[in-house]
Amino acid sequence: MRQNFIEVSVGLLMLAGIAALAFLALQVSARGFGQNKDGYEVVAYFTNTSGLTDKARVSFAGVNIGQVQSIEVVPDRMKAKVKMKINKDVDYLSVDSSAVIQTAGVLGEKYVALYPGSEDDVLENGAEIHDTQSSMIFEDMIGKLVTNYAAKD
Amino acid sequence: MEQLAWLGRTGIAITQSLGQSALLLLMALTAPPDRLSRELRRLVTQIYFIGVNSVLIVMLSGLFIGMVLALQGHTVLSRFGAVEALGQLVSLTLLRELGPVVAGLLFAGRAGSAITAELGFMKATEQLSALEMMGVDPLAHVLRPRFLAGLISMPILAQIFNAVAILSAWLVSTELLGIDGGSFWANMNQVVDFREDVVNGIIKAIVFGFVITWVALHQGYTAAPNTEGINRSTTRSVVIASLSVLALDFVLTALMFGE
Numbered sequence: 454m455r456q457n458f459i460e461v462s463v464g465l466l467m468l469a470g471i472a473a474l475a476f477l478a479l480q481v482s483a484r485g486f487g488q489n490k491d492g493y494e495v496v497a498y499f500t501n502t503s504g505l506t507d508k509a510r511v512s513f514a515g516v517n518i519g520q521v522q523s524i525e526v527v528p529d530r531m532k533a534k535v536k537m538k539i540n541k542d543v544d545y546l547s548v549d550s551s552a553v554i555q556t557a558g559v560l561g562e563k564y565v566a567l568y569p570g571s572e573d574d575v576l577e578n579g580a581e582i583h584d585t586q587s588s589m590i591f592e593d594m595i596g597k598l599v600t601n602y603a604a605k606d
Numbered sequence: 607m608e609q610l611a612w613l614g615r616t617g618i619a620i621t622q623s624l625g626q627s628a629l630l631l632l633m634a635l636t637a638p639p640d641r642l643s644r645e646l647r648r649l650v651t652q653i654y655f656i657g658v659n660s661v662l663i664v665m666l667s668g669l670f671i672g673m674v675l676a677l678q679g680h681t682v683l684s685r686f687g688a689v690e691a692l693g694q695l696v697s698l699t700l701l702r703e704l705g706p707v708v709a710g711l712l713f714a715g716r717a718g719s720a721i722t723a724e725l726g727f728m729k730a731t732e733q734l735s736a737l738e739m740m741g742v743d744p745l746a747h748v749l750r751p752r753f754l755a756g757l758i759s760m761p762i763l764a765q766i767f768n769a770v771a772i773l774s775a776w777l778v779s780t781e782l783l784g785i786d787g788g789s790f791w792a793n794m795n796q797v798v799d800f801r802e803d804v805v806n807g808i809i810k811a812i813v814f815g816f817v818i819t820w821v822a823l824h825q826g827y828t829a830a831p832n833t834e835g836i837n838r839s840t841t842r843s844v845v846i847a848s849l850s851v852l853a854l855d856f857v858l859t860a861l862m863f864g865e
Contacts, residue, residue, distance in 0.1 A: 463650050
């Protein structure tokens, strides 16, 4: 009986260790699971997605409404295709919405911000957002500032 | 002259005890094995005493350390408007350093001391000699299962510590500090690499487990067979094991993450 109790609790310890490792592997260090709620997919093409990663937030008016699923280069267009999953209950994005890659704070992570359009029709599964604006690259901005400043003198 | 002799004596004593403990471990590991089922049964019993009994203290410490890390990280990061990076701060700190080290120190205090005291008592009450008289090798029957159990338990405990601490940091961040849970995890995923951070943390934990149980076994086995001897060996076991963990952590970090 006592030996049985010991064996069961050691088994539990092993299970807890495996669970902890699985948690660290899947949720902490890799593309996690569990956050993928039901939803529909929307794609957008950007000339530059620098800094944007899988699982980045997709927000509308500052509220999270989905996440980035994949980013890949499409050679035909010479652009990066960003596939986003939008939560199912979000049914108010008009077809002429625009997508902008923005940064949370100065050092924060990149996310996709969606801005409303004016059409009545809404985006559906597989739809494309045509109006896009790429990531701001900090170095480029500083470069522009410096050249502007130099030109003024 | 007297000081010089003292230095020499100390040096010889340290070298002697290092060699002695290495031989002890080697003999315990290479002693002829028993039937597999018996070996396993002893191992499981020792994992229970060494590992399972340490789970509660490890989980509680993880809980509080995770929460404190989140609060402290928040005060610094909010100054730079980068509270979103809290997830990566907490997870990297835990996976790379705090997890293995704090779990190791707890393990030395909780399990290492117990091993030393137990062995010392067995020696003082002449149980070890009795085993030998009966033709049973105490190295194989007493030392080996304890050593292997420590080697197995330590990485498991460290990973449990990490998981609990990260979860508690997440709770504090989202519930108390109002950080968005999505960006907490997303930020963490961006920087944490399984091979680089998680696996290296596990390697550290295994090395610490090796050293802690090794020190504990040697101290217990060579304890003077009386009350004061057990007392001194137990203290020394915790002190040496803790210092070794901290010193080895520096070496391992330099090897793993240093340029």
